[in-house]
Amino acid sequence: MTTAQAHYDRLLATHYTWMLGGDIHAVARDQAALLQKLGIRPGADGDTAIDLGSGPGPQTLALAHLGFSTVTAVDLSRALLDELVEHAGTAGFSGALRTVLADLLDALPHVAGSGTAAAIVCMGDTLTHLPSPADVRSLLDSVACALRPGGHFVVTFRDLTGELRGDDRFFPVRCTEGQLLTCFVEYVDDDTVMVHDLLHSRSEGEWRLQVGSYPKLRLASDWLSGEARRAGLQVRHAAAGPRGMRILHAIKPPEGDSSPTSSARTAAGVT
Structure with missing residues (x-):
């Protein structure tokens, strides 16, 4: 079975920015607006953020645009990371960018000390590329460890648990x-x-x-929220998002916060 990495290397990486609409900076502005509505912003000292599965960098650029002083982009595609470096230079964010060629399952302990990251994002349906639900649990544990108290985690993904049939299984991308x-x-x-x-x-x-295939996980929204809570995160927002995605926003409880991790609320202004 072809892995997601092999599929992107062989077919999709070259066309990924085109798939997003062709203007990576426009997509980055939209992502910055989304993250800002969720309350994602750096502190006075700039703070650090991590983009897991960055691709060509719409979320990386969005985090830099919001003012994070250091943004680490992690991806398995060297071609997409190289493209990200070019985009960051065009936008004037080269000084804030750090790229890491690595599997996102292994990266966090190496790119962030325990309790140091102000924000970690994993967007664009990257989470469903992991091999198994157990790997998703492992990643959530790593995220909870890397986040500082009060730090944010944002993930977008497609909930594919409801089986589509017949013509409903076909999607025009672009x-x-x-x-x-x-x-x-x-x-x-x-x-x-x-x-x-x-x-x-x-x-x-x-x-x-050109044709190619790769596996994706079927992750239920309620299951992912439950696993985030199990890892010790407070779910702030779990709802439908743009382009058929689901959005999950969680925080690591601030020190001394005794509020239950099972509480969830919808962030105002985000649909």
Whole structure:
């Protein structure tokens, strides 16, 4: 079975910014607005943030735009990290950026000391690329350890637990004059779907088809919220978000905070 990393290296990484709309800085501005509505902002000293599964960097750039003095971008794709460096230079954020080529499951203990990170994000459906629900639990434990008291964790993901049937399994991703990307999902078992990507590209008047598949986890929203609480985080916001995503925002309880970690509330102004 092809891994998500191999699929991105072979097919999607080259086209990832195009898939997001072609203007990474516009996407970064939208992500900065989302994070700001959730109350994600650095302190007076600038603070540090970590972007797990950064890709070409819309969230990394958003965190830098919000004023975090150091933003560490972690990804398994060297091509996407190199692209991120170029985008950061264009935006004037090179001094705030640190890139790390690593598996996000292994990265946190090496890029952040215990209780030091002001914000950790894992967005763009990256979480569902992990191999198993047990790996999601392990990541949440690492996040809780790396966050400082009062630190924020934000994740976006697709809840694929409701099985789609027939034509409902097909999704147009993006279409421009010379390129069309469509995907469809195949339900494998209770934990996994296979995502099949079909990329049509036109060159010199002829169309070329590239195909590839990779597995994604089926993560239920309630399950993920429960696992975040189990790891010791307070869930602040868990709701539907843009482009069919779910948003989970949690914090590490401030020192001396005795409020129950099971409480959840919706952040005002975020849908």
